[in-house]
Structure formats: structure tokens, C-alpha cells
Amino acid sequence: MQRLLVVDDEPIIVDGLYELFANHESFELEVYRAYNAASAIAVASRLRIDVLLTDIEMPRMNGIELAEAVKRLWPACKTIFLTGYNNFTYIQSSLRGGALDYVLKTEGDEPIVAAVAKAITLIAEERSYEGLIGKARSQLAAALPTLRKEYLAELLAGEPSTAASRAVRFRELEVPIAAERKVNVIAGRVDGWRDDIQPGDKALFLYAVHNIAEEFLAPQFDVVLLLERQDRFVWLLQPKRQIGETESEPADFYHRVLGIVESIQASCRDFLKLSCSFVVGSEPCDWDGLPDKYDRLRLLFVRGLGLDKEMLLSDRHLFERGGGREDAGKIKRIQLLETYLDQKDAGKFFELFDEITGAVQLASQAGLALEIHHWLGAIFLSYLNRHELVEPLAETIHLGALFTIREHTSWAEVTAYFRRLAELAFAHTQDENDYESDEIVRRVHDFIHGNLEKDLSLNRLAEIVYLAPFYFSRLYKMKTGRSVTDYIAEQRIQKAKQLLRDTDLRILEIGVMLGYHSPPYFTRFFKKATRLTPQEYRDTAKA
Structure with a gap:
């Protein structure tokens, strides 16, 4: 408008x-x-x-x-x-x-x-659409590096995606690796900064490390850099593939990558005077398995292996020791449930909830069950407190079962309990939104009824309920099925009819009482709604 x-x-x-x-x-x-x-x-x-x-x-x-x-x-x-x-x-x-x-x-x-x-x-x-889209495209081009980093970081964190959705986003963000192919991960760390490096120069040195890596990797691999924090970074890479080549990776893939990373490490030490450690994925993984793979590589930085500087490790020995856990990625993604609760996205919430709770299938997985229960309890307790739902829901469901798994007799009961709690939270939030919207409409109607002669512009009404005018207009129409302007016109017509019928006030005075200071415009407004002039209506009503 x-x-x-x-x-x-x-x-x-x-x-x-x-x-x-x-x-x-x-x-x-x-x-x-x-x-x-x-x-x-x-x-x-x-x-x-x-x-x-x-x-x-x-x-x-x-x-x-x-x-x-x-x-x-x-x-x-x-x-x-x-x-x-x-x-x-x-x-x-x-x-x-x-x-x-x-x-x-x-x-x-x-x-x-x-x-x-x-x-x-x-x-x-x-x-127009074309103008807005054109402007958005130019802004998108400037923001591409940031948007690309954010999206890939979401994938590393476990954000669900499909091959089709990844392919679309990769094209939009110009990600230089393929969404449908397996990907390998190299995690890097600066072990310690030189004394002569200022805090503002650290990002510059990290990009210098990446430039060195690109010199060694680019002839054979497509590479994307992600800066995790000031001293941590990640490379996602795929072997370059010639037309007609199959998806199978070369047999010497692992050793080739390890040898290249060893050269990168030596160059950082010799040319940048930086001590860096690297952990290399022993084999490529599907995108769905990327969060779990990334977690294992980061775990190796914590565990170390003999040295605490200039490490060069792979996750291969974790597999040989049986140290990999298929469910680690699911546990990491459990924190997304809180995001879906806040976004009121029940579809995504229950899809991920079923995936996570479905990971516990055997009695031997008691530790995993305890961990999931702990996370779910913390997420729901935080959500209920933030939205002041503890007391309202306590009347419907036993909240003590949030705190200990001993309140439940089986994992199926745990799953059913948290599903019911989520359903109640979503329903209560919707009820609360409906009540607040209805209350906004009621307050606006009360103001209109008591102030027909005053400023009833969209901006003035929106100020009363502390909303932006355009948003208030949309909300009002959604709740009532009509525009607020039509409602004001109807109320003024009804009031005008009552005053013309039941009082001897002059038509000019009635117009002013309804906010029309120009008699011709009051007459035009009234006739448009009733097909009669104010005087004709008065004569008919009192005949």
C-alpha cells in the first residue's frame, strides 16, 4: 500500500x-x-x-x-x-x-x-519483480562468499538435505564441488601463532595457508575452504574427474591426499613460520555422513597421538579400533530440534525426532538412550521456560519425566512422552498466537467505535497495537476477511444512519462527528454506500 x-x-x-x-x-x-x-x-x-x-x-x-x-x-x-x-x-x-x-x-x-x-x-x-530480482542478484553476488560459508557450515552441523536440494543450493551459491558426489574432509589447526603476528593478521595468515593448499591440491582436486574459527579451518575436496570417468575413487586416493597434506604442512612451516596440524579423512563419504566424519576428525585433535604440534593424522585407526559411531551425527543434530520448535516447524521437528529416537533399538544401547533423553529434556525445559509454558502444560502432562529416564518403563514410552510434549507445545503456541491476534482486532474495534471522528488512518491504528502498518493490515484481513478501511466505513455509515434517524443534528455537524469536515465529501461517501443523500435518508427514515 x-x-x-x-x-x-x-x-x-x-x-x-x-x-x-x-x-x-x-x-x-x-x-x-x-x-x-x-x-x-x-x-x-x-x-x-x-x-x-x-x-x-x-x-x-x-x-x-x-x-x-x-x-x-x-x-x-x-x-x-x-x-x-x-x-x-x-x-x-x-x-x-x-x-x-x-x-x-x-x-x-x-x-x-x-x-x-x-x-x-x-x-x-x-x-516490479524484475527490478527487485535484478537488485537482489547484484546483492547476492556480493554476499556469495558469506552465504556459501553459512550453508556449508550448516551441512557440517548436520542440517538435513537431499541431493536435489543440495544441487540447487550449490548452483545458486557457486560451490565449486559437486552436490551428488562423495566428498572428503581435511581438518586443519594452527598450533600456535608467531609472536610478531597481530590479532588482526590471523585471518590473513589463514588465507595464506589456504593459498598454499590450493597450489598443491588444485591440479588434482576441487576444493572449498571453511574457516571454523581463528585457528581452525576445514577443506572439502573432490578429485577432478574427466568426462566419462566413473564415480569410483582411485585406489591410492588416501595416500595421495596424505602426501599432499604433508607437503602443505612443510610449506607452512618453511614459508609462513607457522606450525600446523592436519587430520585427513581416510576415504570420501556421502554428504549425509559428512557431520559424523567431521566430528571424528575434530575428536582426533583432542586425543592427539604422541605429539601436540604438527600432527598429521587420519581417522583410519578409529575404524580399525571400532571407534566410529554411526549415531554420533544423529546426536549432534538433536540440537536442531530446538530450532524447529522456535520456528514452529512441526513437520521438520517430527521428521528429525523420529530419526533420532529411532536410533535406539537394542537394550545394549542404554548409553545412547540416556544421552538422547538428556538432550531432549534440556531442549524442552529451555523451550518451556522461555515461552512460560511450564505451569500451563503441567496440568496436562507430567513434567517430572523430563528429568530422569527412570520415569519411563520402555524406550517406546520415552518416545511417546516427548512426542506428546512436542504436540502440546506446538498446539499451545498456536492457541496463544490466535488469542493475541483476536485481542489485537478487539482493541482496534474498540478504538474505532469510540473515535469515529478522529484520525483512523492505518498508521494510527497500527500504533495502538504496536505493529507496523503493512503487517497490521495483513493480520487484520487474515483474521476478519476484510480490510480495516471497509470496517471503518461500515461503522461510520451505521453511526451516520443512527444520528440522521434519531437526532435533529444538522448534516454538517453529523459529518464532522464522523471525521468528514467537508460536507460534499460526507454526502458523496454516504450516497456511495446507501444510494441516498443524507437528507434523502433522513426524510425516508422519519416519514
């Missing part, structure tokens, strides 16, 4: 134009008025103005100066100048001031309406 600001130092002109556009059936406009330039600037300082309809000749600050001031606040604002003088100098001045159009007051309403319609059309074109 566009905003129109009408400005003139003659109140009768301002009020007339305000009523014209506020009730014009061809426009959906928020209309505001001001009787001098200072008041107009105050309105523009508080609200975005799309179209400025202003007189040129005004005391203290003229319309051209006002247009320049509003343009500084809202560069996209379209200005239409009004004047009572058909003077070429005025026309030149207004056009030089950036006016979209120039209308003589003596020409009547029709040219003014046409000028505003022209401005609204131009705004729509400028904000």
Missing part, C-alpha cells in the same frame, strides 16, 4: 483532497495531510512517503524546498506540485526540483487524480 501526503496552507484544499483520495475507489492509499511544510516534514520523518502532493507557494518554506527535504528522507518519493498560477517560471522550477507532474488548482479534481495515478503506476514499475 502506497502513502500519499497532501500539503497546502489552505485547509479547505487539504481536507478536500484528503477526503477525495481516502475514499477514492480506484486507489488503496494511506493518506496523510499537513497544513504547512514543517508539519509535512514531521510526518515524513516518521513515515515513508511515496507520493507528495504539495502546493508550491507556501509561507516560510515553499513546496519546492519541501520536496527537496522529503526527497532526502525518501529518495524514491514522487512529487506532484499544485499551484494557482499558470506561470512558466513555476513550471520550470518545479520540474528542475524533480517533480513528476504539475497541476493547476483551477483544473479540478480529475487532473490531480490522474497525476497521482501516474505516480502510483511508476512506483509499481520501479518496484
Whole structure:
């Protein structure tokens, strides 16, 4: 919805134009008025103005100066100048001031309406889909490195994805590795920084490490770098594949990567004077297995193996010792359940919930069951506290079972308990949202009923319920099935009918009581709704 600001130092002109556009059936406009330039600037300082309809000749600050001031606040604002003088100098001045159009007051309403319609059309074109998408594309290009890093970090953290969804995102973010192929991981760490490196230079040195790695890896691999923190980084890599080659990796893949990383480590030591440790994945993995693979590599940094600096390890010995755990990735992703709760995304929540709870199938997995129960209890307790749901839900479900698995007789009972708790949380949140929305509508209706003669603009009503005007308009229409403007018009018509029927007040007075300070506009408004003038209705009602 566009905003129109009408400005003139003659109140009768301002009020007339305000009523014209506020009730014009061809426009959906928020209309505001001001009787001098200072008041107009105050309105523009508080609200975005799309179209400025202003007189040129005004005391203290003229319309051209006002247009320049509003343009500084809202560069996209379209200005239409009004004047009572058909003077070429005025026309030149207004056009030089950036006016979209120039209308003589003596020409009547029709040219003014046409000028505003022209401005609204131009705004729509400028904000068209193609224009917005074009601007978004240029912004996306600048943000690509950050967006690419965030998405790949989500995959490492266990965010669910499919091959198709990954392929789409990889194309959008220009990720230089293939979404459908297996990927290998190399985790790196700077063991200690040189004494002469300033804190601000650390990122620079990490990129220098990456440049060294690219020199060695690029001839044979496609590589993506992820900076995890100041001293940690990750490389995701895939062997370059010639046209016609199969997906199977070369038999010497592991040894080839290990040899290259050894050269990278030596170059960092010799050229950058940095001691770095690396842990290499012994074999490529599917993207679904990437979080688990990454966790195992990070675990090796903690465990070490004989040395605490310049380590060069792989996860191969973990497999030989049986140290890999298939469910580690699931446990890591359990924290995503809290995100899905906060986002009110029941579909994603229950899909991941079933996957995680389904990992416990045997009595021998008691440790895994305890770990999952602990995580679920912590997630739900935090959520219930933040949303003040402890007391409301305590009346429906036994919350003591959050804290100990001993409250349950089987894993099936644990699963059913937390599923029921999630269902109650989602339902209560929806009920609360519905109640708050209904309360907003009730408060607005109460204000309208008690203030039919006052400012009932969308902005004023939105202020009452502390919402943005556009969002309030959408919320109101969603809850009631109609626009708030239609509701206000209906209430004013009903009140007008009652006053015309039951009182002897003059029609002019009734119009003012309903916010219509111009008798012609009150008559036009009433006749449009009832097909009778106010006087005709009064005569009919009292006949």
C-alpha cells in the first residue's frame, strides 16, 4: 500500500483532497495531510512517503524546498506540485526540483487524480519483480562468499538435505564441488601463532595457508575452504574427474591426499613460520555422513597421538579400533530440534525426532538412550521456560519425566512422552498466537467505535497495537476477511444512519462527528454506500 501526503496552507484544499483520495475507489492509499511544510516534514520523518502532493507557494518554506527535504528522507518519493498560477517560471522550477507532474488548482479534481495515478503506476514499475530480482542478484553476488560459508557450515552441523536440494543450493551459491558426489574432509589447526603476528593478521595468515593448499591440491582436486574459527579451518575436496570417468575413487586416493597434506604442512612451516596440524579423512563419504566424519576428525585433535604440534593424522585407526559411531551425527543434530520448535516447524521437528529416537533399538544401547533423553529434556525445559509454558502444560502432562529416564518403563514410552510434549507445545503456541491476534482486532474495534471522528488512518491504528502498518493490515484481513478501511466505513455509515434517524443534528455537524469536515465529501461517501443523500435518508427514515 502506497502513502500519499497532501500539503497546502489552505485547509479547505487539504481536507478536500484528503477526503477525495481516502475514499477514492480506484486507489488503496494511506493518506496523510499537513497544513504547512514543517508539519509535512514531521510526518515524513516518521513515515515513508511515496507520493507528495504539495502546493508550491507556501509561507516560510515553499513546496519546492519541501520536496527537496522529503526527497532526502525518501529518495524514491514522487512529487506532484499544485499551484494557482499558470506561470512558466513555476513550471520550470518545479520540474528542475524533480517533480513528476504539475497541476493547476483551477483544473479540478480529475487532473490531480490522474497525476497521482501516474505516480502510483511508476512506483509499481520501479518496484516490479524484475527490478527487485535484478537488485537482489547484484546483492547476492556480493554476499556469495558469506552465504556459501553459512550453508556449508550448516551441512557440517548436520542440517538435513537431499541431493536435489543440495544441487540447487550449490548452483545458486557457486560451490565449486559437486552436490551428488562423495566428498572428503581435511581438518586443519594452527598450533600456535608467531609472536610478531597481530590479532588482526590471523585471518590473513589463514588465507595464506589456504593459498598454499590450493597450489598443491588444485591440479588434482576441487576444493572449498571453511574457516571454523581463528585457528581452525576445514577443506572439502573432490578429485577432478574427466568426462566419462566413473564415480569410483582411485585406489591410492588416501595416500595421495596424505602426501599432499604433508607437503602443505612443510610449506607452512618453511614459508609462513607457522606450525600446523592436519587430520585427513581416510576415504570420501556421502554428504549425509559428512557431520559424523567431521566430528571424528575434530575428536582426533583432542586425543592427539604422541605429539601436540604438527600432527598429521587420519581417522583410519578409529575404524580399525571400532571407534566410529554411526549415531554420533544423529546426536549432534538433536540440537536442531530446538530450532524447529522456535520456528514452529512441526513437520521438520517430527521428521528429525523420529530419526533420532529411532536410533535406539537394542537394550545394549542404554548409553545412547540416556544421552538422547538428556538432550531432549534440556531442549524442552529451555523451550518451556522461555515461552512460560511450564505451569500451563503441567496440568496436562507430567513434567517430572523430563528429568530422569527412570520415569519411563520402555524406550517406546520415552518416545511417546516427548512426542506428546512436542504436540502440546506446538498446539499451545498456536492457541496463544490466535488469542493475541483476536485481542489485537478487539482493541482496534474498540478504538474505532469510540473515535469515529478522529484520525483512523492505518498508521494510527497500527500504533495502538504496536505493529507496523503493512503487517497490521495483513493480520487484520487474515483474521476478519476484510480490510480495516471497509470496517471503518461500515461503522461510520451505521453511526451516520443512527444520528440522521434519531437526532435533529444538522448534516454538517453529523459529518464532522464522523471525521468528514467537508460536507460534499460526507454526502458523496454516504450516497456511495446507501444510494441516498443524507437528507434523502433522513426524510425516508422519519416519514
